[in-house]
Amino acid sequence: MSFLEAKGITKTFGGLRAVDRLDFAVEKGEILGLIGPNGSGKSTAMSMVMGLHRPDGGSILLDGTDVAGWSPNRIAERGVSMVFQHSRPLQQQTVLQNVLIACLPNRLLNLRVSPEQRDKAIEALRLVGLESEQDKWPSELPFAGLRRLELAKSLARDPQLLLLDEPFAGLSASEVREFSDLIRNLRGAGRALILVDHNVRSVRALVDRAVAMSSGQKIAEGHPDAVLADENVRRVYLGGAGSEHAGEAARIEAVGTPILSVSHLNVRYGKAQALSDVSLDVVDKGVTAVVGLNGAGKTSLFNAITGFVGAEGEISFAGKSLKGTPAHEIARAGIVLCPETRELFGDMSVLENLNMGGMHLAAADRKERLAFVEHIFPRLGERRSQFARTLSGGEQQQLAIGRALMMKPRLLLIDEPTLGLAPIVMDVISESIEALRRSGELSLLIAEQNMTFASRHADRIYLMEHGAIEWSGGADRFAAEAGARIL
């Protein structure tokens, strides 16, 4: 029997089925990779194992005991620990003190640190190579050092099952290698590990077995190479073989005058370079897609175009430079962003949400606009008086796009339109994107991790990696030419 066995675990958030009857298991001494694009439900599945989310159904057998729905501290007592993607150490305590906390028993009368507890903490720091930094403040550690500190906090508890959430996010290539070696060594001592990652290449060599997820469901399981070669996995990451999906729209390779033109754009956040020398053209009255994994720089690009973050380089819209134009004027000029997080007003009705988008319009204009939106999304018309938060995931996405449309965009930027949506719901979004194209009113620029979806609609695709454009071209050539870069 496996050390951990999750059977049919399910979790829904409002209308979104984040994890749908998922089964997986991990043995002692094994590293299991849980892979899938952003929003596929990996982290939610992990959180259910840790007890941070209570499953709506299914069982989680830990060494034979069903722990589904237990509080995290009881599950932690059973030997489970989790390393979070974002490290939040106590800033006023030293590195050693941060690890010491993890060694303390869950007891109120806890007035002295015993030498054994201190030794355990130092040993954990030694394992991750932070022994010599124990008296520093966390703020003095580099980014990778903080990640090591988080790992030390978990190791200090000597867990039998260690959950690692995106352990490589934000690390450089050499740091990824060092960290991989570190993780590989943890498997000894009969420890079971589960590693969650959206970047399949980095985990391929590390994991013994992989479970691939999409839209909350398991789509493949087995040896990592077999999983990466799996047809379903390739479709989720890359899109199908060109021919079967292409063709809903006439592909225009030669674009004519682009509505938006970005050249040599650079964005920096402190020391980190989010965009480097990005140039792209957005097809007028067509659909342009920027694809890439989480963290590739897609959202930074959108934020730079809409003026939410400062950037170096040139952006021109309908022939006019946007240099120095504040964000609200860019929006009024007709570039409207529908953000990844949707930002709906949950306690307002569908109609109220739409009217918030059309606030600046005259009454007659607004009415006409509303008719247009409800024509594109008939569902929103049916649900006018329903609270936004009670809508399903797909309907919320329609509402978010609809509200953006109320602002009369000439260019609509949609960040991750299919994030967290089930395949059947994606079809609905697909139809509405084609309906928008047919309306001939506006141009679309979408950011997507789902390459199938992107190649189904886009006249032109840009592949982003580490903040730079790595490939661009027509959708028909995408899978053949760019596929190897992703899987």
Added chain:
Amino acid sequence: MTVSHLPTWARLAILAVLTALAALLPYVGLQEYTLSILTLGLFFAVYAMNWDLLFGYAGEANFGATFLIGTGAYTAAMMSSNGVATPLVCVAAGAGAAVIAGALLAFPALRLRGPYFGLVTLVAVLIMRQLIILFSDKTGGEIGIAVPDVIAIDSATNFHIALGAAAITAAILHLLVRSPFGLILEAIGQDPVNAQVQGFNIVKYKLAAFCISAFFSGLAGALMVFYLGTASTNVFVDGAVGVQIIIAAIIGGRRTIFGPILGAIFMVAAAEYLRPLGGPLSEMTVALIALIVLFFLPGGLLGLATILRRRRAA
């Protein structure tokens, strides 16, 4: 070596020396009036330190400090005015009642997330105030309740009682926050999810912190009743007083325990000495000073010392 790097025993030794020096104040020709202000300031310091334990460490904003203080004060006052017990027994009962009331309030409230805990504590003060007015035949209602007994008459002894309460509270809270218990509390305050994953039952620790805070707040509230000779809602059960406690703790320096002592004495002294300006103007001045400290010294008055030290070192 700076104060923040000193071992705990050395810090407690400094506290003991400062307390001993402060105990001499009544004998160096200080005016009665000044002494009475310091006495009130020290009681206020106990409230502010205990607020700091909850906010600075456990990360919970308690807007109902006067719920705990008022429970202690009114328990002691009502027992004394009915001739049930001697003052010392009344004070002990006040502290005990505050812990019980605090636990009954906090146990359900701490299960709420986000700002709701703070709101529940605020509502608790409002309800308690209305109950006191509703049962005015027993509680004295809006007029207040006179306490026939006193612990001491002369101002020096009363000053020493307040000083002792503040010093003992400071020492115990300081030991607590420097202990593993304090470390866990701080971890919970900063990142409750991570703390749970490290195996800690966060409600248990927060409840313990709330009960400790309730004990000292109730104790000081009961002592202050015997000092003032009367318990009234405007002093002991008032949201505005709760806000002043918060301001005192933040001016002094949150997450320092000792800082709120400075903040509390400053607040009480400022309110007294600015009184000639007239009610609204003096309150406004104190509020402005608080605002300036919040903007420019987020670490509070004690944080100022740290900044100056760093500047010298640089």
